[in-house]
Amino acid sequence: MNKKITYPYIPNSVEEVKKEMLEEVGAKDAAELFKSIPEHLRIKGSLNLPKAKVSEIELKEFIQSKLNENQSCEEYTNFLGAGCYDHYVPAVCDEINGRSEFLTAYCGETYSDHGKCQAIFEYTSLIGELVDMDVVGLATYDGGQSAGTAIRMAYRLTGRKEVLLSENISSQLMMQLNEYCDFMDIVKIKYDKTTGNMDLNDLKEKISDKTACVFIENPSYLGTLEEKAEEIGTIAKENGAEFIVSVDPSSLGVIEAPSNYGADIVCGELQPLGIHMGYGSGLGGILACRDEEEYIMNLPNHFYSLYENNKGEFGFLRSINSRTSYHSREKGVEYLGTNVGLWAITAAVYLSLMGPEGMYELGRNILYIGNYAKRKLSQINGVDVKFKEGNIFKEFVINIDNSGKTIEEVNKKLLDKKIFGGKDLSNEFESLGQSALYCVTEKTKKEDIDKLVEELDLILNS
Amino acid sequence: MNKKITYPYIPNSVEEVKKEMLEEVGAKDAAELFKSIPEHLRIKGSLNLPKAKVSEIELKEFIQSKLNENQSCEEYTNFLGAGCYDHYVPAVCDEINGRSEFLTAYCGETYSDHGKCQAIFEYTSLIGELVDMDVVGLATYDGGQSAGTAIRMAYRLTGRKEVLLSENISSQLMMQLNEYCDFMDIVKIKYDKTTGNMDLNDLKEKISDKTACVFIENPSYLGTLEEKAEEIGTIAKENGAEFIVSVDPSSLGVIEAPSNYGADIVCGELQPLGIHMGYGSGLGGILACRDEEEYIMNLPNHFYSLYENNKGEFGFLRSINSRTSYHSREKGVEYLGTNVGLWAITAAVYLSLMGPEGMYELGRNILYIGNYAKRKLSQINGVDVKFKEGNIFKEFVINIDNSGKTIEEVNKKLLDKKIFGGKDLSNEFESLGQSALYCVTEKTKKEDIDKLVEELDLILNS
Amino acid sequence: MRDKKLRNFHEAKWDEPIIFELSTKGQRGILLPEVEKDLEKEFGELENLIPENLKRKKKPELPELAQPQVLRHFLRLSQETLGQDINIDIGLGTCTMKYSPKINEQFVRNPKFSELHPLQDEETTQGILKIIYEFEEIMKEISGMDSFSFQPGGGGQAIYSNAAIIKKYHEDQGEGEKRNEIITTLLSHPLNAAAPHTKGFKVINLMPNETGYPSIEDLKEVVSEKTAGIFITNPEDTGIYNPIVKEFVDIVHEAGGLCVYDMADYNGLFGIARAKEANIDLCHFNLHKAFSSPHGSMGPACGAQGVTKELEKYLPVPRVDYDGEKYYLNYDKPNSIGKLRKFYGVIAVVLRAYAYVHTLGEKGLKEVAEISVLNSNYLIKRMLKEVKGISAPWGNKDEYRTEQVRFSWEKLYKDTGVNTDDIDRRGTDYGLQGYFQSHHPMIIPEPFTPEPNETYSKDEIDEYVEIFKKISEEAYENPELVKTAPHNAPISYLNQPIIDDPKDLIVTWRVYKKKKGIK
Amino acid sequence: MRDKKLRNFHEAKWDEPIIFELSTKGQRGILLPEVEKDLEKEFGELENLIPENLKRKKKPELPELAQPQVLRHFLRLSQETLGQDINIDIGLGTCTMKYSPKINEQFVRNPKFSELHPLQDEETTQGILKIIYEFEEIMKEISGMDSFSFQPGGGGQAIYSNAAIIKKYHEDQGEGEKRNEIITTLLSHPLNAAAPHTKGFKVINLMPNETGYPSIEDLKEVVSEKTAGIFITNPEDTGIYNPIVKEFVDIVHEAGGLCVYDMADYNGLFGIARAKEANIDLCHFNLHKAFSSPHGSMGPACGAQGVTKELEKYLPVPRVDYDGEKYYLNYDKPNSIGKLRKFYGVIAVVLRAYAYVHTLGEKGLKEVAEISVLNSNYLIKRMLKEVKGISAPWGNKDEYRTEQVRFSWEKLYKDTGVNTDDIDRRGTDYGLQGYFQSHHPMIIPEPFTPEPNETYSKDEIDEYVEIFKKISEEAYENPELVKTAPHNAPISYLNQPIIDDPKDLIVTWRVYKKKKGIK
Ligand SMILES: Cc1ncc(COP(=O)(O)O)c(C=O)c1O
Ligand SMILES: Cc1ncc(COP(=O)(O)O)c(C=O)c1O
Secondary structure (H helix, E strand, C coil): CCCCCCCCCCHHHCHHHHHHHHHHHCCCCHHHHHCCCCHHHECCCCCCCCCCCCCHHHHHHHHHHHHCCECCCCCCEECCCCCCCCCCCCHHHHHHHCCHHHHHCCCCCCCCCHHHHHHHHHHHHHHHHHHCCCEECCCECCHHHHHHHHHHHHHHHHCCCEEEEECCCCHHHHHHHHHHCCCCEEEEECECCCCCCECHHHHHHHCCCCEEEEEEEECCCCCECCCCHHHHHHHHHHCCCEEEEEECHHHCCCECCHHHHCCCEEEEECCCCCCCCHHHCCCCEEEEECCCHHHHHHCCCCCEEEEECCCCCEEEEECCHHHCHHHHHHHCCCCCCCCCHHHHHHHHHHHHHHHHHHHHHHHHHHHHHHHHHHHHHHCCCCCEECCCCCCECCEEEEECHHHCCCHHHHHHHHHHCCEECCEECCCCCHHHCCEEEEECCCCCCHHHHHHHHHHHHHHHHC | CCCCCCCCCCHHHCHHHHHHHHHHHCCCCHHHHHCCCCHHHECCCCCCCCCCCCCHHHHHHHHHHHHCCECCCCCCEECCCCCCCCCCCCHHHHHHHCCHHHHHCCCCCCCCCHHHHHHHHHHHHHHHHHHCCCEECCCECCHHHHHHHHHHHHHHHHCCCEEEEECCCCHHHHHHHHHHCCCCEEEEECECCCCCCECHHHHHHHCCCCEEEEEEEECCCCCECCCCHHHHHHHHHHCCCEEEEEECHHHCCCECCHHHHCCCEEEEECCCCCCCCHHHCCCCEEEEECCCHHHHHHCCCCCEEEEECCCCCEEEEECCHHHCHHHHHHHCCCCCCCCCHHHHHHHHHHHHHHHHHHHHHHHHHHHHHHHHHHHHHHCCCCCEECCCCCCECCEEEEECHHHCCCHHHHHHHHHHCCEECCEECCCCCHHHCCEEEEECCCCCCHHHHHHHHHHHHHHHHC | CCCCCCCCCECCECCCCCHHHHCCCCCCCCCCCCCCHHHHHHHCCHHHHCCHHHECCCCCCCCCCCHHHHHHHHHHHHHCCCCCCCCCCCCCCCCCCCCCCHHHHHHHHCHHHHCCCCCCCHHHEHHHHHHHHHHHHHHHHHHCCCEEECCCCCHHHHHHHHHHHHHHHHHHCCCCCCCCEEEEECCCCCHHHHHHHHCCCEEEEECCCCCCCCCHHHHHHHCCCCEEEEEEECCCCCCCCCCCHHHHHHHHHHCCCEEEEECCCHHHHCCCECCHHHCCCEEEEECCCCCCCCCCCCCCCCEEEEECHHHHHHCCCCEEEECCCCEEEECCCCCCCCCCCCCCCCHHHHHHHHHHHHHHHHHHHHHHHHHHHHHHHHHHHHHHHHCCCCECCCCCCCCCCCCCCCEECHHHHHHHCCCHHHHHHHHHCCCCCCCCCCCCCCCCCCEECCCCCCCCCHHHHHHHHHHHHHHHHHHHHCHHHHHCCCCCCCCCCCCCCCCCCHHHCCCCHHHHHHHHCCC | CCCCCCCCCECCECCCCCHHHHCCCCCCCCCCCCCCHHHHHHHCCHHHHCCHHHECCCCCCCCCCCHHHHHHHHHHHHHCCCCCCCCCCCCCCCCCCCCCCHHHHHHHHCHHHHCCCCCCCHHHEHHHHHHHHHHHHHHHHHHCCCEEECCCCCHHHHHHHHHHHHHHHHHHCCCCCCCCEEEEECCCCCHHHHHHHHCCCEEEEECCCCCCCCCHHHHHHHCCCCEEEEEEECCCCCCCCCCCHHHHHHHHHHCCCEEEEECCCCHHHCCCECCHHHCCCEEEEECCCCCCCCCCCCCCCCEEEEECHHHHHHCCCCEEEECCCCEEEECCCCCCCCCCCCCCCCHHHHHHHHHHHHHHHHHHHHHHHHHHHHHHHHHHHHHHHHCCCCECCCCCCCCCCCCCCCEECHHHHHHHCCCHHHHHHHHHCCCCCCCCCCCCCCCCCCEECCCCCCCCCHHHHHHHHHHHHHHHHHHHHCHHHHHCCCCCCCCCCCCCCCCCCHHHCCCCHHHHHHHHCCC
16 A cells, blocks of 8 residues: 555645645755754654554544543542532533634734634633622633742732641642742641631731731632631731632632632632533633732733724733733743633633523532532441531531541442542541542532442441 | 523523513513414413423433433444444544534525535535536435435436336335335346346346336445446436436445446435434435436436626525425425435535545445455355355345354344344345345454454354 | 624635635545555455446546645635524524524434444444433424324425325325325425425415415315315414414315324424314424424434324334333334335434423423514514514514514515515625525515524514614615625625526536536 | 635624623523422521621622523634634744644543543543553653653743752752753743743843854853753744754753753654754653644643653652553652642643654654645745745755744835734734734844644645735735734724733723723
């Protein structure tokens, strides 16, 4: 059969065309095009890569057989959350982010990509309503990146280097912050073992005029709602520190927006808003702040500002670019690269579909099923629900120290029943012993919980 | 919770809006809008329908759980064909027929739907090249409908009512023709039991000046290539009859186009050209004919004719509409309704992707694997391949009378091995005894055949 | 917010060549696997596998393009198309261009459906068989009929199938020869005349009178012992509900004929009126209309065919039956008219319709009917009040129309010389798909038949009205502008040729090249 | 066929309101299930489940629309966007806007991938872990580096991660305080300056000379015992390959610094030149460029970060390891810089890149390099020959550029007053996405940086040249036409305001309303 392949993705790999073009550029062969690359920089011989599957048939079979080695949350009942969430993704979200135009656009701007720019403006506008703030930046890499940037903003705003945050922060986020804010001092505040809330006494003790910011998550990583949020904000402000709140956007139909209890900067994970998990591919970061010059000038991400021309047309322009590293290289506030535009557009579609009532129902359903799960699990012999006095949103911690079993064992057994048990916290928080972080979403049904309870009971008590 | 539902698909189901609109039309409530419908024609009470799953979450879970009760050809190795084929569908075909614009357009025409019209013109143009004919109609319901229409065209062209076709026609198609051409006389011609080809002596005997057409399938339903096609055509013409050939378009990269061995009208099944099986949803009919007035005037389907205006722009217009029932009601040639526009566009994408070389490789690969399968299966003890002397394209018949087993038994056992065995012919052609029609496509691999042979051997010989 | 009534629109215009013009010899859009070495060894040259006289001598002259260029070409064409998803698709009356929920597309694209072969062992298709079975139950309840087939691949084929059953029925009564006339109304969809005629019947078309439907007297005049049946579309394209349909049915029944309802345009009647109450014998629904399957640039579609118990045995085979344990395809129906289509039918459409009914339920479907009729009457009210030169002939002015209406631009045409074609084309300049005027013959002059089904918002209907207000103004002030429209479409006016001579027909690129003498 | 050089284009223009303007109180785009009765019974009112002071007092003022209208709105916006799939996207040089195969989208949308939670038991994710593992092997071979992480969510984050490793490395050497300077070149992507600076380094930018790259002397001048490392993009945006890069590396190594290659623009070098041969310590590739993942309106993306054996221990955690039986996520890397991102990274991009490399293989990737460089030089040749007013500053005129080039419209600007912004906007009138001019500072006047990668056909490149020929002619003949462009875009010229005062910033609709005094 043909030896020389004409590649479907490479139109000019047709021999005759290639020859014609080589002639036009005056090269005798393709190798000549690379003559400016010195010999010592060249690859010797050829690369040792897997045999090409040039046909789409072979490629599809090959990749699909690999993917079939995975078991997904569509096949299992999932109780994993901990930063990436199994929310329902409306079909319209998939439709829009699958549109060729959005999927394959990039940094084209105001005119040719008017639609994309408007969708991005709508994203920031919709997030603005959700968090009740006026200034929102284009989505960042993930919620952790937003948290890191928020904290760095606090540093730039206050000139101070100390960050106060709760001990119950996730190890993943802690590692991110340790890395991104390594020049700052991160100090952990104790939390109440019955409610999960921040220990205000400890906070008051540790806060000082060195404190750049107090950072809280609401709900916290361990699932509890931070009831003292407003007081924490007040304490922060009394000490001249910024108050940063990381939110779960899926809670904001029912839970107060942080700006209304004092937040200066709001961050959070975008993925719950209509984006598939994709093994973590769906993450994105929310970032919003006060409509004040110093905040705006310190936010490093793109702003697509609305502009109205004399014909009454709206256009959208990347604005105040001097802040960004694209424009000012090392003088920009932090670095800025390609982030997650497609997820911003997807979240815009999601919020437009949901509206205020949808977001309300979302929060409502999660609260009911979450509390049901918490209560039911707590009734299992050998299960102890942590932070019982506190309120939860969609996650909560169970402890099984009394059963003498480990979470690892239990989860393996649940796996046999096609259940992904809660995230094992035993390595993450030694103080919590054999604990797991369980997560529900609006997709979780009462019968899922009942089945879980039945299986857990069997595993622990027989 | 809310009793009154506002439906996502019904924007004006918002109470206030509804009220405002009712006011505008001067009705006190919705019921009043139906006052022109007399009481005796009304439904009494309300319909007894399944409880609404108003949320997309519930709906998706409900439908998906039903679909999960199916096992598909993606999970099993499939050897079923017999009129619907498991060919590879390129991703680009799915992308284009999934585009909102094509998916949800309808009968809009020349201006607003220029793109759709052009795509349809390209469909007819591409089929024209494939079958090497100048006149092609928009795709029909399915290959059987095209066959029926071709035969009716022959009646209108000749004024004669007799149809000659081979005994080896499928029962499905035969039932379709019996129904659609019930006013005609369908006479079956014997076929050679060693080659599967039409028995020319029998043909000569039966043909007469009453014969409207000789209809052949090439390849035949039983998989054999009709080597005597040209002679059949000559005989038909000598008797003033139309020569109609039904083709498998997937063969036309390697097998001669019927027009080149004398066909007057060409029909065939479109589904192999990039369309998913979908339990038979993917069918469509090819219909092409000579570029002669009487043929054109007798073809009942839409023609989108190219027209060039004085600016050099191309537009596409539905043409010679007086033929169609849309225009002429009962005076049109046959009836014409909504057919399969989306599959026509899909086939256009497919043929554009494949090009001459792709269609060649498609035919080539099928021929190799088909002949391999035929040879290998014939070597199994207890398996007798029928029509051994003939050539096949992608299907062939095996007989297991010698094994004392039935195809039904064998297929049930293959099913346990995740194999869909060939179509059971035992009811369809009693003369063939316990026979099955096996089908391969370009997706079939040598190892699939080897596995099949192994399993069949086990089933028949152990 | 901003007070904008009309949008400043331009449809995507790519000036895209015909795909053949984009060909470059040697380019490949997709590759197939090489032939496995063992096979090549076993059989040698490809020639060995094809009889000499069947070898294709010249490869088909398909265009040769790489994959990105094929994709780009068809994407551009898609942008030059105004599907329901993207435009206010109210204009295509009688077509019920409603929203087709995107979630349903996920269902039909799930390999658990898309990769099903219709001949699979029923053990492996219980899911889809159950859906078909249950959907038959649903359709029975919605219509009051006793039995359904989903085999017809569209409304036309369903009407045809109904005609086939009528024929078979009379044959079974020994009246096959005698009863060879079908009656229909001129405003019924043309298929109600064409399909019975294709089935071999003589067709009688009843003219409407000023009520919008024929009179009882007109009917009586044509009914006879030759009458095989009557095909009635109710409501007809005018959106006028025929209130004396039961009387029609009785008359035809009395004469020994069967009565068929064309319920393709059922959208305004869910939960309100059914075939059963009108004593109908056969009917059909277009699942691609009232039941929301997308129209797919003209199919694939499904005509759900419903009949009474008495006629059930005639339905096409196979039927989906349930033996108490499993669902199966039943071909054992000796009285059946046989098959219209290979295998079962366009089950993708059934699957979507099944999902659609399940998500709306009884209340939701009734809401569909109410809002679609409300939308329609709201549109009519505003149009007649605010758009100069338009009227809605026939009917009782005090009564509401159902889900659609046939307007006439007769006055505007007389006043300005601008006709319905011109207005139609001009609509595209405002972002509208070409509208449906009327079936032939066009007995209402300069017709225009909109259907603002329940999936359009009041704002959209208002925008729609504003557009025609504006076009009417333009017609009175600057008729040339309208007559030379479109100006913002993918192509400009073609001088509207009508190609009616086969010699002018160019349906393939090869013919164009021949005519132009291009090699 | 028909001899048409330029297309008569108009982009879709929908004049679409802001989504908030489309809101109607009460409308719903999607519904959620009702709360199960038992749960309501168990907990009573929702209020019981929320602490009083955390109850949302005022629901978020999101717009309220029904589902068809939400869909329609965003579909229209999509049509007003010129993605790579639909336009000849040569203009965005340095971005490698190549075809992203549609088959790969099927892979990432398969629930077997899209519904994976990153914390699932590894038993249930062996397929994806294997893909990551094997792709690391592939990247090692392509680059010659010893180890890879795919955690960075884009090129920027990969550069940042490289800076973080350099910092950690020097700290481990006890030189953390001392080595606080990073050198880069002014034509390297701005992130090569910004990311190290974000990591705490002082940054020194080397200017290019007329060769297009800095001289050895320039480098020597800034290298010192403070040098932590150097970040070089090679080839730089100009498409000029720096042939003395090895000398640069040697000098920095000698001074105790580490050397980083930015291989984001690797497309022209597959199989030709690697990081390894240049003795590089760290590098990164943009999988969303040379490896074909779609750019997604600006991400999600993946920066594949490669390092030498010596630096492997610093890579972010987790890494994917294989214990001979199964693949697993390894967090046990005490020297790691830690985490840049939650969980592993944007694995969707890795999955696509994996498929991409598998379908092309070694020969195919080399073909990518050759054709992308050939396309680029073909474009340069025709542009310089045929387009009046354009030039390609710097470089050796006898040598070929790699896969991209930076042109200058300086002469055209001087001759006509039409600048690169004007030309850029005018390009959209011919169906082109806005082009990339240059990063800042723009040291080449009136810059324009096209990159005609291997997925464009010769015909498309020819069309592209014709467009700029035409625009240049227009600039000379009718400069106003170009200066007031675009004329065929979704919106017309905005008088190009630059918003640089925070007071003028309107990034949310609520701010617009406030400024306008709208309630
Ligand atoms: C009343 C009526 N009957 C029949 C039909 C024909 O249905 P189809 O187009 O599916 O063949 C239509 C569709 O336009 C219709 O409106
Ligand atoms: C050379 C080079 N380096 C780095 C980057 C930044 O990559 P990203 O946009 O993914 O952050 C780019 C992308 O434009 C680039 O061209």
